[in-house]
Amino acid sequence: MAGSQVPAPVRSVLERACQDCHSENTTWPWYSGLPPLSWTIHDDVARGRAFMNLSKWNEYTEGEHRGFVLSISAATATHIMPPPRYVLMHSNARLSAAELELLKEWALHTAAHARQMSGHK
Secondary structure: OOOOOOOHHHHHHHHHHOHHHHOOOOOOOHHHHOOOHHHHHHHHHHHHHHHOOHHHHHHOOHHHHHHHHHHHHHHHHOOOOOOHHHHHHOHHHOOOHHHHHHHHHHHHHHHHHHHHHOOOO
């Protein structure tokens, strides 16, 4: 996400809590090479990257950005993301109330900006 318009505090949260599954910057845990766990882990990362790859953020269109921002906000607010089973093993991915609020505000700001740009209030 380097060089993106994503605010640094938001980028920091996304890099810490999301990039292992949603980017090319995956830090593979030691157990990611042990079958059958490895199959699940590698499948989860492949699905995460297929949905949204933060390493390719600057290649997405503005419309895709808005869609991803809303998806990030909704998925984190409902605790779908990061997945609870992932957080059990990776406590650094846990999102605080302040971080959840930060992501929500980012989504609201992004949506408001998009409405302004399209001429709607």
